[in-house]
Amino acid sequence: MAIGMLIYGNEKKKMKTMKYQVNEKGYYGEFGGAWIPEMMYTNIDELKHRYLEIIESDDFKKEFEQLLKDYVGRPSPLYYAGRLSEHYGTKIYLKREDLNHTGSHKLNNTIGQILLAQKLGKTRIIAETGAGQHGVATATVCALKGMKCVVYMGALDVSRQAPNVKKMKMLGAEVIPVHSGNKTLKDATNEAMRDWINNPEDTHYIIGSVVGPHPYPDMVARFQSVISKEMKVQLREQTGSELPTRILACVGGGSNAAGAFYHYLENEEVELIGVEAAGKGIDTGETAATLTVGSPGVLHASRTMLMQNTDGQITEPYSISAGLDYPGIGPLHAHLHKTGRAKFLSATDEEVLQAVLLLTQKEGIIPALESAHALAALEMIKMQPNDVNVINLSGSGNKDMETYLEYFGY
Numbered sequence: 247m248a249i250g251m252l253i254y255g256n257e258k259k260k261m262k263t264m265k266y267q268v269n270e271k272g273y274y275g276e277f278g279g280a281w282i283p284e285m286m287y288t289n290i291d292e293l294k295h296r297y298l299e300i301i302e303s304d305d306f307k308k309e310f311e312q313l314l315k316d317y318v319g320r321p322s323p324l325y326y327a328g329r330l331s332e333h334y335g336t337k338i339y340l341k342r343e344d345l346n347h348t349g350s351h352k353l354n355n356t357i358g359q360i361l362l363a364q365k366l367g368k369t370r371i372i373a374e375t376g377a378g379q380h381g382v383a384t385a386t387v388c389a390l391k392g393m394k395c396v397v398y399m400g401a402l403d404v405s406r407q408a409p410n411v412k413k414m415k416m417l418g419a420e421v422i423p424v425h426s427g428n429k430t431l432k433d434a435t436n437e438a439m440r441d442w443i444n445n446p447e448d449t450h451y452i453i454g455s456v457v458g459p460h461p462y463p464d465m466v467a468r469f470q471s472v473i474s475k476e477m478k479v480q481l482r483e484q485t486g487s488e489l490p491t492r493i494l495a496c497v498g499g500g501s502n503a504a505g506a507f508y509h510y511l512e513n514e515e516v517e518l519i520g521v522e523a524a525g526k527g528i529d530t531g532e533t534a535a536t537l538t539v540g541s542p543g544v545l546h547a548s549r550t551m552l553m554q555n556t557d558g559q560i561t562e563p564y565s566i567s568a569g570l571d572y573p574g575i576g577p578l579h580a581h582l583h584k585t586g587r588a589k590f591l592s593a594t595d596e597e598v599l600q601a602v603l604l605l606t607q608k609e610g611i612i613p614a615l616e617s618a619h620a621l622a623a624l625e626m627i628k629m630q631p632n633d634v635n636v637i638n639l640s641g642s643g644n645k646d647m648e649t650y651l652e653y654f655g656y
Contacts, residue, residue: 272460273577277551278577280548281459286443293461297461314357317390323342325342330609334624339481350383351638356380358469373453374398374434374435377410377614378645379614381411397421400431400433401424401429403434454501455498455501456499463576468508474505475508477493491630491633493518496620497570502640504578521591522538523567525565525594536553540553549577568615570619593623599653601618613643616640624637
């Protein structure tokens with residue numbers, strides 16, 4: 247099997263007996279499902295019944311693999327970070343998703359979904375975006391395939407992620423600022439869902455994370471699973487074993503973590519660590535650490551853990567990172583948290599910025615604010631000298647330079 251291959255065919259049958267994969271009803275344990283209004287039924291029903299058949303077809307696999315290799319630039323390197331390893335007294339490897347075309351892991355998913363949309367006969371694409379990475383990845387594949395693209399983005403995120411907004415527009419996308427709520431990712435998602443309900447015939451909604459109604463969490467995880475598929479091969483080449491001691495990834499909705507964890511979910515000897523955004527601190531009310539401060543409920547048509555008040559109203563998340571200020575989390579991660587299969591930590595804005603500077607000055611790699619949450623967790627865990635720690639470096643810090651320059655005073 248080629249490095250980039252997803253799980254297909256007979257392996258799908260095995261999943262039904264696996265503890266951590268989605269079941270036939272679209273649930274991970276008690277989380278997931280499709281809690282949709284009647285108006286969205288047609289859209290979701292078509293996807294639910296056709297997505298596996300399409301992504302398992304030879305035509306789809308052939309084009310998907312080719313684009314991952316020649317367009318995205320996969321496999322992404324697994325880099326041994328020697329000076330960072332020396333600093334922490336352990337072995338640290340970085341899965342360099344920041345080196346993908348468009349600068350993050352997001353393109354893995356948008357390539358898969360644009361091919362799926364074509365097979366479904368759709369001609370218009372919509373998306374939501376927070377940090378702008380998913381928006382850029384969506385606008386990119388729409389340019390590649392000559393399809394109309396509309397991206398919904400919270401007005402606050404439009405102002406703090408200006409370089410990505412300009413990229414989207416240059417790629418031909420229409421960027422619609424959303425002024426409702428706290429003007430961030432949750433609100434952009436609400437507007438994108440409204441658009442999709444009103445345009446079911448010609449429009450496909452490319453959700454950027456492992457959130458939303460079934461089949462999205464499973465579909466996005468499958469497209470992102472290429473990360474851990476490659477990781478296994480690369481670790482075997484570099485360390486002699488495909489099993490690391492632990493894998494660390496930042497978590498907002500959770501797509502990069504889902505991709506990094508995917509092929510290790512059933513290998514329980516591999517420790518999985520997700521790192522949420524603590525914002526100004528989990529006790530301050532200005533946080534996005536959903537699993538720490540949240541409770542079960544339904545958000546964006548999926549039962550999951552979410553931040554809500556005693557009346558069940560969604561509370562506004564906060565993070566310095568525009569890609570992590572989401573008040574929910576993907577149902578897979580809610581399940582991994584509930585079962586104890588993965589451990590979830592949280593890092594404050596201050597801890598994250600210090601982690602950015604450390605990696606930059608030790609390895610000459612400037613990470614995205616989102617990815618730096620995983621780096622910040624290295625200060626929180628006990629590591630032995632021979633441990634093999636893999637960090638999914640999900641994105642490049644190019645989009646965050648303004649924040650860095652302002653904070654560090656360069």
